[in-house]
Amino acid sequence: MLKYLIWPLxxxxxxxLPHGLSFSQQEILVFLTINVLLVSTYRLLTLTGEWSLGHVxxxxxxxxxxxxxxxxxxxxxxxxxxxxxxxxxxxxVLLSFPLFRMKGFYFLIGSFAAxxxxxxxxxxxxxxxxxxxxxxxxDPMPDFSIGIYDFDFFEPVSYYYFAGVVxxxxxxxxxxxxxxxxxxxxxxxxxxDKLAEASGVxxxxxxxxxxxxxxxxxxxxxxxxxxxxxxxxxxxFDVEVMVFVLTWAIVGGTGTFYGxxxxxxxxxxxxxxxxxxxxxxxxxxxxxxxxxxxxxLFMPKGLExxxxxxxxxxxxxxxxxxxxxx
Amino acid sequence: xxxxxxxxxxxxxxxxxxxxxxxxxxxxxxxxxxxGETIKIGFLAPLTGPVAAWxxxxxxxxxxxxxxxxxxxGIKLESGSHMVEFIGYDNEYDPAKARxxxxxxxxxxxxxxxxxxxxxxxxxxxxxxxxxxxxxxxLLPSDLSPDTxxxxxxxxxxxxxxxxxxxxxxxxxxxxxxxxxxxQDDALGLPSVATYLAAFEAAGITMNEEPLLxxxxxxxxxxxxxxxxxxxPDIVCLDxxxxxxxxxxxxxxxxxGYEGQIISCTADFYDQIIAxxxxxxxxxxxxxxxxxxxxxxxxxxxxxxxxxxxxAEYNKRHPGEWGAVSWEYASIxxxxxxxxxxxxxxxPEAVIAAMKEGGTGxxxxxxxxWWGTELFGIDNALVGxxxxxxxENGKATIKGFKNIPDWYDKHGDLLVKHMKAYxxxxxxxx
Numbered sequence: 232m233l234k235y236l237i238w239p240l241x242x243x244x245x246x247x248l249p250h251g252l253s254f255s256q257q258e259i260l261v262f263l264t265i266n267v268l269l270v271s272t273y274r275l276l277t278l279t280g281e282w283s284l285g286h287v288x289x290x291x292x293x294x295x296x297x298x299x300x301x302x303x304x305x306x307x308x309x310x311x312x313x314x315x316x317x318x319x320x321x322x323x324v325l326l327s328f329p330l331f332r333m334k335g336f337y338f339l340i341g342s343f344a345a346x347x348x349x350x351x352x353x354x355x356x357x358x359x360x361x362x363x364x365x366x367x368x369x370d371p372m373p374d375f376s377i378g379i380y381d382f383d384f385f386e387p388v389s390y391y392y393f394a395g396v397v398x399x400x401x402x403x404x405x406x407x408x409x410x411x412x413x414x415x416x417x418x419x420x421x422x423x424d425k426l427a428e429a430s431g432v433x434x435x436x437x438x439x440x441x442x443x444x445x446x447x448x449x450x451x452x453x454x455x456x457x458x459x460x461x462x463x464x465x466x467x468f469d470v471e472v473m474v475f476v477l478t479w480a481i482v483g484g485t486g487t488f489y490g491x492x493x494x495x496x497x498x499x500x501x502x503x504x505x506x507x508x509x510x511x512x513x514x515x516x517x518x519x520x521x522x523x524x525x526x527x528l529f530m531p532k533g534l535e536x537x538x539x540x541x542x543x544x545x546x547x548x549x550x551x552x553x554x555x556x557x
Numbered sequence: 558x559x560x561x562x563x564x565x566x567x568x569x570x571x572x573x574x575x576x577x578x579x580x581x582x583x584x585x586x587x588x589x590x591x592x593g594e595t596i597k598i599g600f601l602a603p604l605t606g607p608v609a610a611w612x613x614x615x616x617x618x619x620x621x622x623x624x625x626x627x628x629x630x631g632i633k634l635e636s637g638s639h640m641v642e643f644i645g646y647d648n649e650y651d652p653a654k655a656r657x658x659x660x661x662x663x664x665x666x667x668x669x670x671x672x673x674x675x676x677x678x679x680x681x682x683x684x685x686x687x688x689x690x691x692x693x694x695x696l697l698p699s700d701l702s703p704d705t706x707x708x709x710x711x712x713x714x715x716x717x718x719x720x721x722x723x724x725x726x727x728x729x730x731x732x733x734x735x736x737x738x739x740x741q742d743d744a745l746g747l748p749s750v751a752t753y754l755a756a757f758e759a760a761g762i763t764m765n766e767e768p769l770l771x772x773x774x775x776x777x778x779x780x781x782x783x784x785x786x787x788x789x790p791d792i793v794c795l796d797x798x799x800x801x802x803x804x805x806x807x808x809x810x811x812x813x814g815y816e817g818q819i820i821s822c823t824a825d826f827y828d829q830i831i832a833x834x835x836x837x838x839x840x841x842x843x844x845x846x847x848x849x850x851x852x853x854x855x856x857x858x859x860x861x862x863x864x865x866x867x868x869a870e871y872n873k874r875h876p877g878e879w880g881a882v883s884w885e886y887a888s889i890x891x892x893x894x895x896x897x898x899x900x901x902x903x904x905p906e907a908v909i910a911a912m913k914e915g916g917t918g919x920x921x922x923x924x925x926x927w928w929g930t931e932l933f934g935i936d937n938a939l940v941g942x943x944x945x946x947x948x949e950n951g952k953a954t955i956k957g958f959k960n961i962p963d964w965y966d967k968h969g970d971l972l973v974k975h976m977k978a979y980x981x982x983x984x985x986x987x
Contacts, residue, residue, distance in 0.1 A: 255661030262653055351772070354742060357980055363743035363773070364986065367680035385688055387660075460653045462680030466773075467652070503657075512647050513604045513613065 245395060249388045257387035259503045261394060261459060263496065268398045268452040270479045270491040275405055276445040277485050278414070279438045280421035281338050284473055285326075285346030286449060291468030292349065293319040293450020294457035299359055301370040301458075308372050312397075312454035319450025320443045322349075327439040343470070353465045365464025372458050384459070394455050401448050406488060408444060417441050482526050484533020493534040590669075592637040596903055597644050598890070599662035599671035601655060601682070604647035610800050610825060611674050611696070612647075615886035617875050619643045619672075621867060622887035632894050635901035641894075644668060652681025659685040669903035670893055672886050675700040676744050679708070692905035694889050696882065699748050701933035702983045707905060710929075711892050711918065711939040712885040714961060716749035716797055717932070717972070718943035719822050720756040721959035722843045725945040726792070726820060727760035729956075733791040733818055735765050739781055739806070740796035742770040749797035749822060751975035757794075758975075759968040765790050778802070782809035795821035800880070804830055811838050820844070824948070825880040831951055842948040846881040853944070853955035858923040861888050888921035892939070895919065922958060931973065934983040 249257045273286050297315030300306040306314065326345050333341045353360040360366065372384040372393060382389040408414050419427040420437045428434055457463045475498075483494020501522065506515045530536060590596065600619060602612030623641050631638040644666045646658035655678035662668045663685065673679065675695030686693050686707050695701075698710035698717075726733060736757055740746035750768045757764060765788035771781055785793055793810060795803055803821055810819065811834035824830065824844040831839050847854065849868035854861070861867070861884065871883055896912035897903050912918060917926050918939045925941025942958040965972065976982050 253661075254664040255657050258657040258660050262657075354772070362980070363747070364677065367683075367986075371684075385684060456653065460656060460681050461684055462652050462677075464652070464677055466650075466677060469774075507647075512645060515647070516605050 246392075249391050254387070256504060257391065259499065261387045261391050262456070263499050264391060264394045264398050265452050265455050265459075266476075266479070266495050266499065267492050268401055268455075269449055270476055270483075270495045271402055271405055271488070272445040272448040272452070273476055273480055274485050274488070274491045275409065275417075275448075276441055277480070278409065278417040278421060279441045280424075281334070281342075281438060281442075282477075283442075284339055284343035284470065284477075285349075286342075286445070287468045287470075287473040287476060288346035288349050289319050289323060289446040290449040290453035290456075291353075291463065291465075292322050292446075292453065294453030294463045294468070295353065295360060295366065296450070297454035298366045298369040298457045298463060302366065302368075303359060308370055308458055312451060312458065315454035315457075316447045316451035319453070320447030323443045323446030324439060327435075327442050331435050331438050331442075346468075346470075346473075350465045350468065361464070363465060365462060365467070366457075367462040369457050369461050369463070371461060390459050394459070397451065397455060401451060405444075405448065409488065413437075413440070478523060482523065482530075482533060484535035486532065487535045487539075489538070490533050490535035493538065497534060590634065590636050590639060590903055594636075594639060596632055596639045596641045596897075597666055597668045598641060598893075599659075599666065599668035600643050600645040600886070601648055601658045601662060601671050601678075602645075602674040603650040603678075604645060606649050607799070607801060608650040608674070610880055611882050612650075614875070614878055614880045615672075615674075615882040616643065616645050617878070618867075618871060618883045618885075618887040619890060621870050621874070622890050625862075625867075626890075626894065632903075633898050634903060639903075641890075648673075648678050650674070650676070650678055652678050654681075655679075656681040656685060659691075663689050663691050669897075670694070670905065670908070672889055674882075675710075683708075690905055692909050694893075696885060697745070698929060698933055698938040699744065699981065699986070701929060701935050701937050702986070703934040705935065705937065707909065709909065709912070709937045709939070711912075712889045712921070713943075714929075714938045714940050715745075716752040716822060717940070717965070718845055718961055719749060719752050719797070720759070720964045720968070720972075721943045721961065722820055722822075722845055722945050723753065723756035723760050723762070724959055724964060725956060726818070726843055727762065730818065734762060735788070735790045736762050736792035736794055737765050737769070737785045737788060737790040738794040738796055739769040739771060739785055739798070741773045741775070741798060741802060743773050745797050745799075746770065747979050748976065748981040751979040751981050752972060753794050753796060754975040755968060755971040756964075758971050759964070762792065768796070775802070776805075778805045778809045779813075782806060782813055782815075786810075786813055786815055790817065792818045792820060795819065797822040800825040804833065807839070808833050811835070818843070823881045824946075824953070826877070827948060827953060828877070828951070831948075836951045839948050839951070844946050844948075844953075845943065846953075847944050847946045847955045848879065848953045849884055851953070851955045853958075858942070858958075859921065860919040860923065861891065861921040884921070891921070892918060926962065928962060931969065932976065932983065 249260055252260060269290055276283055293315035296318035297311045300311035300314050301308055330338060330341050330345060354363050374383050384390050416432055416437050420434050424434055479495040479498055480491045482498055484490035502515055502519050506518055511518055600616050602615060603609050604613045620643060623643055627640045631640045644662060646662060648655035648658045659682045662671055670692050672694045675697035679695060679700040690707055693708045695708055695710050696713055696715060698714050701708060701710060738753055740750050769781060769784060795806055803824060807830045818841060820843040822845055824842060849864040854864040871879055896908045900907035900911035913927050917924060920939050920941045922944060923942045925939045927936045928940040929936050929938040940961050942960050944955045944958050946953050947956045
């Protein structure tokens with residue numbers, strides 16, 4: 232019964248959540264929602280065994296593309312967000328040609344270099360990218376009403392609902408992909424690449440597919456951010472932000488779909504709310520780093536392993552009950 | 558209906574009213590302060606990360622300022638005397654976090670005024686400023702535009718004051734005829750490059766080559782310095798480099814045997830540079846930010862109260878941390894306090910009206926005027942005299958004060974020309 236109730240309860244909880252938060256926490260919630268999408272797309276990429284250092288830049292590609300589509304061509308913001316995602320995916324396909332000539336550590340470094348090249352292009356070409364100062368005055372999502380609720384996208388609650396719906400849809404698609412034969416092939420490409428290749432699987436094509444899908448959805452995340460904050464610059468997508476994404480994924484664990492999301496939520500709440508509220512404003516990097524080291528030492532399989540430990544005994548008990556009944 | 562409650566078409570007034578209705582009315586902009594209530598001032602700047610050197614020392618300076626003001630009876634408004642308290646928010650020089658911080662400071666903490674470093678973070682905050690009408694200050698006037706009616710730049714007109722250093726150099730060392738320049742390719746570096754180019758041109762100093770723009774991620778400055786020195790310049794200009802660049806560049810200049818003139822916007826923690834190079838090497842280094850124990854700051858024209866005492870207290874609490882911004886935010890507070898007391902209110906609209914009344918204001922370095930329409934599209938920058946500082950015998954020494962508007966009246970066309978060439982005029986930015 233609980234299995235069927237959990238999703239509606241979660242949905243109600245997510246709808247009510249912002250109303251229990253302060254204004255600044257609502258703002259953080261918006262960025263958290265977007266980051267949940269970012270880290271989930273990153274996990275999809277890691278399914279094929281490749282870890283990238285350019286994922287945040289790819290998110291930036293979606294942000295820049297969407298901002299420019301609205302500013303230069305007057306494209307309607309929701310459409311430009313989708314186009315931003317498509318642009319990021321197409322660029323990923325283009326990048327896959329040189330990048331997937333590499334594997335493992337070399338791919339990691341190659342992806343970093345590719346990301347830095349893109350960032351340098353944003354800095355170098357003031358027209359249209361705005362140079363180091365980036366693009367500002369990006370069109371916000373246009374306000375609208377659905378009768379019972381007026382969406383005013385300056386307000387974080389409205390944007391949270393909008394971004395939340397987009398992110399939930401994206402996560403559902405990512406989930407379906409992972410559970411589909413394509414997703415299983417991604418796993419095979421990672422864990423049994425020789426066997427998969429012997430079975431006729433085109434490893435490079437599947438790696439490219441994972442890279443493109445992950446990049447496309449990350450691009451949508453970037454577009455969501457750009458149209459909320461109203462400004463983007465190359466520093467918004469630098470390697471420091473990428474380190475945060477890696478940290479979320481590592482602390483949360485990448486074995487399950489929810490692992491990186493757990494990491495993202497836990498660490499964001501810790502860094503942006505708990506430590507600030509406790510008055511450790513200027514000591515946050517130090518404490519954050521210490522917690523990161525401790526979590527890796529004592530939870531090498533990530534936060535998801537804690538959840539699994541909590542769930543497992545109940546499953547075993549249920550099995551035992553079932554056996555007793557039979 | 559929920560939609561009615563949430564409200565459509567949020568305006569500044571409805572925003573403030575609705576916010577007040579959420580039991581957070583204390584200290585809201587526009588809301589009258591209760592007698593004896595503490596005035597809260599927001600400090601929204603990078604307190605951690607690579608740009609923290611231009612945020613945290615400012616907050617430290619403000620704490621000293623607050624203690625002095627509170628000890629003297631606080632800020633006197635129509636509602637009585639009010640103590641003052643600073644509430645900091647670390648925006649990590651990130652526009653998204655700056656937006657969150659601005660929201661927190663206004664809607665939760667009820668601040669009456671917010672001071673920022675500005676730069677990359679201002680565009681994230683601007684929508685919040687537009688909606689709320691909150692009065693903000695920036696250290697970077699390049700944030701100003703005709704749309705930023707509640708943003709003021711009352712402490713420093715970066716990078717325009719850099720012309721004073723070049724002007725002094727041309728007057729006092731006329732034998733220096735050629736220069737080279739390097740700068741990080743970012744929002745701070747580029748307008749400063751345009752300004753130095755205009756100042757050198759006005760002073761008859763020739764640039765040996767185009768300014769060398771390096772990526773802000775640069776950590777190895779040996780090739781940068783080698784290239785700078787390849788044309789044997791009389792002057793090496795370090796533009797508005799962050800201290801993380803000024804230090805290694807000076808080290809490289811020292812190691813590569815440079816013995817000529819150096820000019821820079823800042824020389825934060827210059828004692829550390831001297832320790833890494835030598836007192837002789839740093840002798841004659843020209844920059845723009847004085848130590849406040851300088852006797853020249855005791856002259857009658859200076860409006861910053863007890864600069865020597867402030868410097869001594871700052872160094873007692875934060876030894877070795879005095880930098881360009883240590884006094885600047887505090888000097889903005891001097892201006893804000895005077896305006897609030899004149900208006901009798903902490904309401905942002907009343908304060909800015911009182912502040913700009915008559916078109917003049919009391920800048921830390923002397924009386925100044927509200928200025929900037931040509932360069933920034935709005936007269937929200939307070940401009941007057943600025944000191945030229947030279948390192949002599951290992952100590953920063955004010956060599957004189959130069960008037961920025963006077964220079965601009967003579968050479969403004971050059972500045973506009975170079976600003977346009979670097980896309981730094983207000984109508985060219987983003």
